[in-house]
Amino acid sequence: xxxxxxxxxxxxxxxxxxxxxxxxxxxxxxxxxxxxxxxxxxxxxxxxxxxxxxxxxxxxxxxxxxxxxxxxxx
Numbered sequence: 001x002x003x004x005x006x007x008x009x010x011x012x013x014x015x016x017x018x019x020x021x022x023x024x025x026x027x028x029x030x031x032x033x034x035x036x037x038x039x040x041x042x043x044x045x046x047x048x049x050x051x052x053x054x055x056x057x058x059x060x061x062x063x064x065x066x067x068x069x070x071x072x073x074x
Contacts, residue, residue: 007053008063012045015068016053024050027071036072 005018015027022039028035041047051061 001054004065005054006063006068007056007060008068008074010059010061015054017068017072018050018053021050021054022047024053027068029071030074034071057066 003018003020007016007018008014014031017025024039026037039046041050052058056062069073
Protein backbone atom coordinates (compact mmCIF):
# COMPACT_ATOMS: atom_id res chain seq x y z
CA UNK A 1 0.00 0.00 0.00
CA UNK A 2 1.38 3.36 -1.03
CA UNK A 3 0.87 6.71 0.62
CA UNK A 4 -0.93 9.03 0.80
CA UNK A 5 -4.23 7.22 1.32
CA UNK A 6 -7.60 8.99 1.46
CA UNK A 7 -10.59 8.11 3.63
CA UNK A 8 -13.82 9.70 4.79
CA UNK A 9 -16.14 9.13 7.71
CA UNK A 10 -19.53 7.59 7.06
CA UNK A 11 -21.15 10.85 8.29
CA UNK A 12 -19.60 12.76 5.37
CA UNK A 13 -18.30 15.47 7.71
CA UNK A 14 -14.76 14.18 8.32
CA UNK A 15 -12.11 13.52 5.70
CA UNK A 16 -8.62 12.08 6.11
CA UNK A 17 -5.36 12.18 4.22
CA UNK A 18 -3.09 9.50 5.65
CA UNK A 19 0.50 10.36 4.80
CA UNK A 20 2.20 7.40 6.50
CA UNK A 21 1.37 4.78 9.17
CA UNK A 22 1.73 7.36 11.96
CA UNK A 23 0.56 10.69 10.43
CA UNK A 24 -2.68 11.97 8.98
CA UNK A 25 -4.52 15.19 8.22
CA UNK A 26 -8.14 15.41 9.32
CA UNK A 27 -10.56 17.86 7.73
CA UNK A 28 -13.68 18.49 9.80
CA UNK A 29 -16.70 20.21 8.27
CA UNK A 30 -18.75 21.93 10.97
CA UNK A 31 -21.59 23.96 9.52
CA UNK A 32 -19.99 26.41 7.10
CA UNK A 33 -16.57 26.11 8.80
CA UNK A 34 -13.66 23.86 7.94
CA UNK A 35 -11.10 22.75 10.54
CA UNK A 36 -7.86 21.11 9.43
CA UNK A 37 -5.84 19.15 11.99
CA UNK A 38 -2.43 17.55 11.57
CA UNK A 39 -2.23 14.41 13.72
CA UNK A 40 0.86 12.40 14.69
CA UNK A 41 0.05 9.08 16.34
CA UNK A 42 1.77 9.15 19.72
CA UNK A 43 -0.40 6.59 21.47
CA UNK A 44 -1.60 3.08 20.74
CA UNK A 45 -5.17 4.33 20.24
CA UNK A 46 -4.12 6.87 17.61
CA UNK A 47 -2.14 4.17 15.79
CA UNK A 48 -5.16 1.86 15.99
CA UNK A 49 -7.36 4.61 14.51
CA UNK A 50 -5.03 4.95 11.53
CA UNK A 51 -5.09 1.18 11.01
CA UNK A 52 -8.90 1.21 11.11
CA UNK A 53 -8.96 3.96 8.49
CA UNK A 54 -6.50 2.10 6.25
CA UNK A 55 -8.52 -1.12 6.59
CA UNK A 56 -11.79 0.77 5.89
CA UNK A 57 -13.14 -0.62 9.17
CA UNK A 58 -16.38 0.41 10.83
CA UNK A 59 -17.29 3.94 9.73
CA UNK A 60 -14.36 4.70 7.37
CA UNK A 61 -14.84 4.66 3.62
CA UNK A 62 -12.47 5.02 0.69
CA UNK A 63 -12.38 8.67 -0.43
CA UNK A 64 -11.50 10.52 -3.61
CA UNK A 65 -8.06 12.17 -3.66
CA UNK A 66 -9.27 15.20 -5.63
CA UNK A 67 -12.12 15.88 -3.21
CA UNK A 68 -9.87 15.81 -0.15
CA UNK A 69 -7.05 17.79 -1.75
CA UNK A 70 -9.62 20.44 -2.75
CA UNK A 71 -10.79 20.66 0.86
CA UNK A 72 -7.22 21.01 2.13
CA UNK A 73 -6.09 23.53 -0.50
CA UNK A 74 -9.34 25.40 -1.08
